[in-house]
Amino acid sequence: MTNQRPTPLADPDRAAVTPPSGAPRPRLAFLGTGYLGTTYAICFAEMGYEVLGFDVDIDKIARLTDGEVPFHEPGLEELLKRNLAAGRLKFCTNLAQTAEFGDVHFICVGTPQRVDGMGADLSYIEAVVSGLARHLTRKALIVGKSTVPVGTAEWVEQLVGKHAPAELGVEVAWSPEFLQEGFAVEDVLRPNRIVAGVNSEWASSMLYAAHKGVLDLAATEDRDLPVVVTDFATAELVKVAANAFLATKVSFINAMAEVCEVAGGDVTQLARAIGYDPRIGNRFLQAGVGFGGGCLPKDIRAFQARAQELGAGEALRFLHEVDLINQRRRTRVLQLAADLLACRCGPAGPDLSGTRIAVLGATFKPNSDDVRDAPSLAVAALLAKAGAYVHVYDPQGMHNARRAQPDLTYAPTMTDAVRDADLVCVLTEWADFRNADPHALGTLVTHRRIIDGRNCLDPALWIQAGWEYRGMGRP
Template identity: 55%
Template sequence: MRVSVIGCGYLGAVHAASMAELGHEVIGVDVDQRKVAALNEARAPFYEPGFEDLLARTLATGRLRFSTDISDATGSQVHFVCVGTPQKRGEYAADMRYVEAAVESMLGVLAPGELVVGKSTVPVGTAGRLAELVGEKAPGAMLAWNPEFLREGFAVQDTLHPDRLVYGLPADQGRETAERMLDEVYAAIVARRTPKVVTDYATAEMVKTAANSFLATKISFINAMAELCEATGADVKQLADAIGYDDRIGRKFLNAGLGFGGGCLPKDIRAFMARAGELGADQALTFLREVDNINMRRRIRMVELAREVCDGSLLGKHIAVLGAAFKPDSDDIRDSPALNVAAQLQLQGADVRVTDPAAIESSRRLWPQLDYAATPEEAAERADAVLVLTEWRQYRELDPVAFGRVVAQKRVLDGRNALDREAWTAAGWSYRALGRRAG
């Protein structure tokens, strides 16, 4: 099939290359000339394991190219909308300008029988409104909603080997045609008997926000338990292990620590609350406000813990922060708990040096006031405390004996409960972590 992808940021660029990998002829369209130029040269504008190889491979086939001209999407049978929906400044609601602009830009190239497919995370009710616009301005074209479920660090795998497909389809006579076209796009995935949910617009829109809200709730639940563990002397890691054996609960996303960040969970749960309020159902999601509050409290607690281990004052103390991205295997620093903590430590008088395997450059652009180091050893030189705030493999596998020769004081704060506490304490380090006894 001939496919267009409108918006070539993280989601769109990965989706475009993946569709070419599945054998389709793909044109990616974005207004950012520098991004388009980089993609056409097989240079990824973001860090994502495996993506640059996929990009180079699919560009070499001739099935994939990128453009700034929406008219290049003319003739595509399926048009994917993959633009961002950031949080509005000063509000909880999602900013829909980019989605609306993307759909409006396509109206001039749409032909009867073509399918617009939304993948962006949007407030419930958006698809129905956009379907009316498409039907009015491009008669005979159709709209479907096909939410994405990408995990940063696993985006290529999650696109080519998803755990489910969700189709939000029109209720009119175009329903069967839209489903058939999506099945053709995802033919290789459908052939593997990947679970498929065929539903209405509203349900498809809610799947992503409901899933993210559930995951955020699970993370904040175990972090609330961590607060109680600190008050009682219990160990949150052992608590999580014990309750995680219950298959109704499961162990995934029960890792207590600094909490969630990034470009999805925080803004998605806030937009979900905002939309519920607009619909008069705000009481149904009031619990998400406390989920958000618990998450933000973890950052404050990490600063307090750093002050405690530094003898009650951060003034003039040398602090090494290992990690800047909001999660490992990513250079995404949007709403990064690690950088938020680093900035708070600096404001309280600490001399902070941050390192990260992938996110130093993006961090430096957004947080130029912080000091940066290329390696953990450079960051930790003469440090009074080391904070592990992103659970990169490189940090989990540090040799605590060798690393101890670099620092001034062997004090480690494990903000992600990612280190082997016994190994670090055996090497002479004092070990602290959220929700766990001092070691």
């Protein structure tokens, strides 16, 4: 039965559902141990569940088994080691073992942008679901957490029907994730909502049992935890709609920054003023070099592509402009650099030859080592392409940055990056950069020029220290 309206997932009667394995609580398997699957696996083990993480990447599984998180996320490695030691958490590369273990299988594999278009590549989902279904020997619930185009859950049902024995009665549900890198542990343990797309009461009951730890924690802390139980299509659309809205909000304030720059306004004061309106709010109104990462850019493109396939492309035409605004912020830093350095601009763009530029930040946001579609790293590459001698430093993202942009020069410390620089560009708002002493840095550079690509610095302090300051959308 498909729910036609939101109904409470936290129904006390559902607590008594018996997992197919016969275990007291459902055993949870997380297929795909990237950022999403690893974080969920570790945090659900922390809530007392028996958890198994699966991946085809042997090296990644070995590192996790040894207690090493293969990416940077504050607080996660401590939880990993604690739950490995407690025996609640294991990792493997064996799909048959995973199928035998799990009552609820969460699909957490990547859905990157297709190489031949804007749509999402679902080949990883197809491979893991088909493989899992072939190995199942009892009833189970397969739950999608990956961000996917609407209609994917029904397709996954078809894959399960094709590869799993019909007598097992394997079911599918969809429950999107809403993790913020840098805050992911809190987002799993204390989510701001749970969304569940289900087709039966049994699926609802199993999802309740799988989330009981989260719901119990909320009850213990007397914290409201909204739960929306809905159909497949709505559950799939929730995540992409949320990302589209957030991307639009970021690009909106960056469009206002473009207007402020020609009108003489200050976008930071503008954002503060409109953010006081409760209908607008101040979150995601930070003008700068734009958004990046492994979610927002590819998700808004895949959303447009899927809407076009469904005949609703006109409805999401605005997302194309959202994407264009975001890309323009990167070239705006190049233009500001040329202005500050008084460099010539030819038909091919600014010529920054002979200049040394320090780029502070390589990740798409602080408290992460993720450089996927990072504006900071893209800007560094643009500056280097224009002829500048670029030195990049990031507190956590250096290894990934080197792999993504091997031709750039990387400095071991912030002071090494800025030493003898003609221009400093702050492009990721790490606390180390926000709290840097402008007087101390001023003794290291050749010229005191700075571009605040995140509007995260105090202009007055830097100007008083003798720096020529440029913000994004600020006079």
